[in-house]
Amino acid sequence: MSLSFPGESPEYRAARDSLLEREVALRRELEAIAEQRRDLPPGGLVPEDYVLQSDNGDVRLSDLFSPGNDTLVVYHYMFPRDPTDDRPGPASGESAQLTLQQGPCPSCTALLDQLDGAMEHFSPHADFAVVARAPIEHVLTFAAERGWRRLRLFSCAGTTFSRDYHGEETDGSPRPMLNVFHRGDDGIRHFWGSELLYEPAEPGQDPRHVGTIEPVWNLFDLTPHGRGPDWDEQLSYCHE
Incomplete structure (x- = not known):
C-alpha cells in the first residue's frame, strides 16, 4: 500500500517509499531483538539483598x-x-x-x-x-x-x-x-x-543505550533538522 499527501512530487513519493522500506525492516529488526532479549538464559543471581x-x-x-x-x-x-x-x-x-x-x-x-x-x-x-x-x-x-x-x-x-x-x-x-x-x-x-x-558510539552520536525509551530524542528524529549538533538536555530552558 502506498500513500500520498497533498502537493507532493513524484520525487518525494519515490524517496519516501524507499525510506518506508527501511522503516519496515527496522520494525522487523526491533521485534526480533526484543524476542532475542526475552529468550536470554537466566542471568546471574544478585549477590546480596542491597x-x-x-x-x-x-x-x-x-x-x-x-x-x-x-x-x-x-x-x-x-x-x-x-x-x-x-x-x-x-x-x-x-x-x-x-x-x-x-x-x-x-x-x-x-x-x-x-x-x-x-x-x-x-x-x-x-x-x-x-x-x-x-x-x-x-x-x-x-x-x-x-x-x-x-x-x-x-x-x-x-x-x-x-x-x-x-x-x-x-x-x-x-x-x-x-x-x-x-x-x-x-x-x-x-x-x-x-x-x-x-560500546563505542558512532562518530557524532551518543551511546543511545536507552534510545528506544526516550520520547524527546525520538521526536527530534522525525523532524527536518533532526537532533541537531548543538542541543542538549538542560534542567531549564530560556525562551526569548
Whole structure:
C-alpha cells in the first residue's frame, strides 16, 4: 500500500517509499531483538539483598518488587552528576544550594521527566525504581521541586549496588545504566542491562543505550533538522 499527501512530487513519493522500506525492516529488526532479549538464559543471581534508603527509611532490593510483580527495572540516576558535566544546575529551590558537582545530571533528569508520566501505565505490570548515590534527602527534595509524582526514588549510598551493576565507573564516576531484574523461585537474577552504554558510539552520536525509551530524542528524529549538533538536555530552558 502506498500513500500520498497533498502537493507532493513524484520525487518525494519515490524517496519516501524507499525510506518506508527501511522503516519496515527496522520494525522487523526491533521485534526480533526484543524476542532475542526475552529468550536470554537466566542471568546471574544478585549477590546480596542491597540495603537502600527511601522516604520511609531502609529498604532492601527485594522490597522493590511489588506483590504479584516478578520484574524490576532500575535506572541508575547520575545524582551526583558526572564530574565533567558543566551544564547549569538547579536555579531555584533548596537544590540550588548544592554545588554543581553534587547536583543532578540534566540528561538523566530529562529522561525521568518523561518516564514519570509513564509509570501509571507501566507499574501494574512491572516495577520501576530510580536509584542514585546522592543522599536520599537530596534526591527527594529535587524530585519534589521537579514535580515528579509517580517515580519511586532510592539512594544506594554506602553500598556497592551501582558499582556492581555498572552504574558507576571504577573511579567512582556515575553512569546512567538501566538494569532489569527478575525474581524467581531461586532468588533475584539480573536479566538485562543497557550495555550499549559501554560500546563505542558512532562518530557524532551518543551511546543511545536507552534510545528506544526516550520520547524527546525520538521526536527530534522525525523532524527536518533532526537532533541537531548543538542541543542538549538542560534542567531549564530560556525562551526569548
